[in-house]
Structures are given as structure tokens and as C-alpha cells.
Amino acid sequence: MNVGFEEHNEEVRRVWEAYRRGSPFRVPVVLGINVRFTMFDRPANPRGTTFRQYFEEPLTMLQRQLEHLEFVRFHVPADHEMGLPDEWSVSVDFQNVYEAASFGCPLRFLDGQVPDTQPILEDDRKRMLFDAGLPEPFQTEFERRMWEFHDVFQEERRKGRTFRGRPIRVDPPSGLGTDGPMTVCANLRGATEFCIDLMEDPVYAEQLLDFVTEAIGNRIEAYRRRLGIPAKQQGFSWADDSIALLSEEQYREFVLPRHRRLVERLSSGGPNGIHLCGDATRHFRLLRDELNVRSFDTGFPVDFARLRRDLGPDVEILGGPTAMLLRDGTPSEVAAETRRILGSGILQGGRFILREANNLAPGTPLSNIAAMYETARQWGLGAA
Numbered sequence: 071m072n073v074g075f076e077e078h079n080e081e082v083r084r085v086w087e088a089y090r091r092g093s094p095f096r097v098p099v100v101l102g103i104n105v106r107f108t109m110f111d112r113p114a115n116p117r118g119t120t121f122r123q124y125f126e127e128p129l130t131m132l133q134r135q136l137e138h139l140e141f142v143r144f145h146v147p148a149d150h151e152m153g154l155p156d157e158w159s160v161s162v163d164f165q166n167v168y169e170a171a172s173f174g175c176p177l178r179f180l181d182g183q184v185p186d187t188q189p190i191l192e193d194d195r196k197r198m199l200f201d202a203g204l205p206e207p208f209q210t211e212f213e214r215r216m217w218e219f220h221d222v223f224q225e226e227r228r229k230g231r232t233f234r235g236r237p238i239r240v241d242p243p244s245g246l247g248t249d250g251p252m253t254v255c256a257n258l259r260g261a262t263e264f265c266i267d268l269m270e271d272p273v274y275a276e277q278l279l280d281f282v283t284e285a286i287g288n289r290i291e292a293y294r295r296r297l298g299i300p301a302k303q304q305g306f307s308w309a310d311d312s313i314a315l316l317s318e319e320q321y322r323e324f325v326l327p328r329h330r331r332l333v334e335r336l337s338s339g340g341p342n343g344i345h346l347c348g349d350a351t352r353h354f355r356l357l358r359d360e361l362n363v364r365s366f367d368t369g370f371p372v373d374f375a376r377l378r379r380d381l382g383p384d385v386e387i388l389g390g391p392t393a394m395l396l397r398d399g400t401p402s403e404v405a406a407e408t409r410r411i412l413g414s415g416i417l418q419g420g421r422f423i424l425r426e427a428n429n430l431a432p433g434t435p436l437s438n439i440a441a442m443y444e445t446a447r448q449w450g451l452g453a454a
Contacts, residue, residue: 075153082149094420097412097450098149099443100388102429105138105163106184110432114141122179125164128222135160136233145436147443158233162219162243164212169249170257171212172289173199189260196259196274204285207292216243245293250310251283251328258282265315268324276324283328287335306336307343307365314348321353326360333361340364343386347428355380369428374416383419390424391442397431401441408445417450424450 088094108114109121119134136158143152164171167187171177175187191198208217223240231238248254255278256264267275291301310329313321333342340362346353347369357363358381366381368389377387391399391407399407408424416422424446430439 075151078147079151079153082151085149089420089423092420095451097417097422097424097446099424099446099450100150101146101148101425101439103142103146104165104429105134106165107430107432107434108138108141109134110182111141114138114145120179121165121185125177125179125185128162128219129226131163131219132160132223132226132238135163136238140234147436147440154234154236157237157239159239159241160223161241162216162223164216164244166249168212168216168244169254169286172210172245173205173254173258173285174210175257187257189258189263191259191263191278193263199258199281200277204281204288207289208296213245213289216245219243242293242297245289246297246299248286248290248308248332250308250312251279251286251332252316252325253310253312254282254286255279256312261312261315268316268320272324279324279328283331287332290336302336302338304338305340305342306333307345308332309345311345311347311350311369313353314346314350316353318352318356322356326356329357329361343367345428351377351380358385367425367428372427374411374414378414378416378418384421386421386423387416388423388425389416389427391426393426393429393431393434396426396438396442397434399438401435401437404438404441405445408442409449412446412449 085094085096085098089098105124109119109124112118115134115137117133117137119130123130124134125131139158139160143150143155165184167175167177167185170187173190175190178186178188180186207213220240220243223238227238227240249257252264255275259267259278264275264278267278293299294301308329310325313325316325333340341364342362343365344357344363345367349371351368351372354363354366354377357366364384365386366377366388368377368387370389370392372389374387374389381387390411391404395407396404411424424442426442
């Protein structure tokens with residue numbers, strides 16, 4: 071029994087039903103929250119598990135996820151179900167390094183940080199991937215590790231593993247989405263180096279973009295087949311944070327054609343969605359008009375009033391106070407910023423979801439999260 075959470079969970083159910091009907095009675099609140107949030111918090115990570123252990127030991131990854139999910143469901147307020155679930159949803163999670171690692175970039179484990187990767191396409195061997203040819207899905211060392219972890223998770227499910235008396239459900243592993251062709255190119259080559267390539271060696275830059283885009287499409291299609299998912303879905307959602315580095319003209323010339331290629335290959339027409347951190351809003355109307363993107367998950371900085379005017383009332387926008395304010399501000403500062411955003415005009419049309427911008431940082435006080443949530447419950451009323 072989820073004693074103490076029944077009222078919350080009923081409200082959450084009504085919030086999402088109303089939002090999906092297009093008649094919200096208040097703005098929904100979600101959080102970008104994964105094991106990074108609790109990895110460095112000893113009460114939420116009682117074993118002191120490190121990211122290196124998380125990446126190297128499948129049973130450790132599984133246990134750490136379960137501990138994280140328990141903490142979130144009992145301590146972090148948002149419009150998600152709280153209390154014990156009917157079953158725990160777990161999946162193989164290699165954070166944001168799985169794509170670069172699958173191309174052969176070595177992992178780096180830094181104290182107090184999420185894992186990172188080291189670029190491999192140095193100037194004297196920047197064509198090495200072309201020479202090796204497109205990677206075969208499931209055949210690279212890192213992808214084999216991913217599916218080995220997935221098999222371990224599935225075996226634990228078959229053996230009847232439980233946590234706090236509830237069974238587990240294994241969701242698809244990392245790899246069904248993408249951090250985006252340009253972002254992967256920046257991972258492989260280095261962000262500065264790739265931006266210089268775009269200006270000084272555009273033939274090479276476009277060749278790398280094409281290579282990466284084809285590899286992404288091949289991987290997602292192969293994963294969908296293995297999981298029994300249709301090769302095309304009605305919509306496709308992806309990310310590409312690095313396009314914040316580009317002008318509108320550069321995005322249109324270099325990256326839009328590769329985004330279009332992925333959308334045409336993986337989507338039946340949309341509506342599609344995209345996550346973009348940083349100041350990438352200058353690209354949003356083009357994405358809406360050219361690729362039928364109808365849901366924008368924003369990072370900061372974002373001018374919410376202008377964004378709603380630019381995109382119109384029918385486009386879904388996600389965003390909110392910056393992760394830095396949520397981590398370092400006071401509850402009253404968080405509440406004031408939440409009220410400012412909700413009063414900006416962003417609620418016109420009712421297609422707004424409040425969240426941190428973007429990804430909840432470790433060390434964020436629960437009191438600040440509660441301040442954002444309670445402000446939304448009090449002030450995020452109506453659709454205008």
C-alpha cells in the first residue's frame with residue numbers, strides 16, 4: 071500500500087489525463103533525474119557505488135538503479151507516481167557516453183562527475199573511422215557489453231528478483247535514441263576541432279556527419295528489430311545539443327539535412343520531438359516547419375514569452391528554472407522564478423510542461439524541488 075501517497079498519485083493521474091485531453095487544469099511538472107542525482111549522495115547511495123562500478127558490473131548497475139528509484143519515489147516531488155510501484159522499471163544505462171564509446175572512444179571516470187569519453191579522431195588520424203567502415207550493430211565492444219548487461223537484467227527478472235517486495239521490469243537499453251549527429255561528431259573529433267572543420271575542411275566535416283548519421287540510423291533500426299519494435303514509429307525524438315554552437319545558416323547547411331535523414335528513416339511523419347540544451351531557440355521554427363517537431367525540451371537560456379510567440383499555442387514546450395538556480399538558490403528564489411516563467415505567456419494553449427533546465431544536478435536541495443512543484447500547483451492554473 072502506498073499509504074500517504076494515494077492523494078498525490080490521484081492528482082497526478084488527473085493532471086496527465088487533463089493535459090493529454092488538451093484541457094489542463096494546471097501545468098504538469100516533470101524532472102530530468104537519473105542515477106547521477108543520487109550517485110554522490112550517500113544516504114541515497116548506501117553502498118557508495120561509483121560510476122566505474124556501475125559501468126563495469128551489471129548487478130551493481132541494477133542494484134544502484136533500484137536504490138535510486140526508491141529514493142526518487144519516496145523523496146522527490148513531481149507529477150510522477152510516488153510510493154512503492156507495482157513493479158520497478160529498470161534498463162541498461164550508460165548515460166550519455168554510449169554513442170561515442172560504441173565508436174571506440176575510451177571512457178573517462180572523473181571524481182564527482184558523470185563518465186566522459188576521450189576524442190579519438192586526432193588530426194593525423196581523423197579518417198580512421200572511414201577506413202574501418204561503418205560499425206556493425208551489436209559487434210562493437212561497447213555494444214556487446216550493453217546487450218550482455220541487458221541479458222543479465224532479463225535473467226534476474228526471470229529468476230523472480232524483487233526489491234522491497236516488488237518485481238522488476240526490464241525496459242530497452244540505451245541506444246534507441248541519439249544525442250545527435252553533430253554532438254557525436256564533437257565527441258569523436260573534439261568540439262573545437264569539429265567546429266574548425268566545418269569552416270576549414272567542410273568536405274571532411276560533411277563526410278563525418280554522413281558517416282555518423284548512417285551509423286545512428288543503422289543502430290536504431292537494428293535495435294528496434296531485435297526488440298520487436300517496428301522499423302518506423304509515428305514520431306521520432308532525438309537530441310543534438312551541439313547545434314547551439316551554429317548559426318541558423320550553418321545549421322541549415324550542415325546539420326538539418328542529417329536530421330531530416332534520420333526523421334525520414336525512423337518516423338512515419340510525426341509529430342516529432344527534440345531535446346536541445348543551451349541557447350538553440352533560433353533553430354526552433356526551422357525544426358518545426360521542416361521536420362514537424364512539435365515538442366521542444368529546452369535547456370537554458372530560454373525566453374519563454376518570445377518562444378511561445380514564435381512557435382504558437384499548439385507546440386509543446388518543456389522548460390523551467392535553471393538547474394543552477396535549483397541547486398544554489400533558496401526556495402523563495404526558486405518559487406519567484408517559477409512564478410515569473412508561468413506568468414510569461416508560456417501557458418497560452420496549455421502545451422507547457424514545467425521542468426528544471428536541464429537535468430537535475432547532484433546536490434540540489436529537496437526543498438528547492440518542492441518549491442518549484444508547489445508553486446506550479448498553486449500558480450500553474452488554466453491554459454492562458
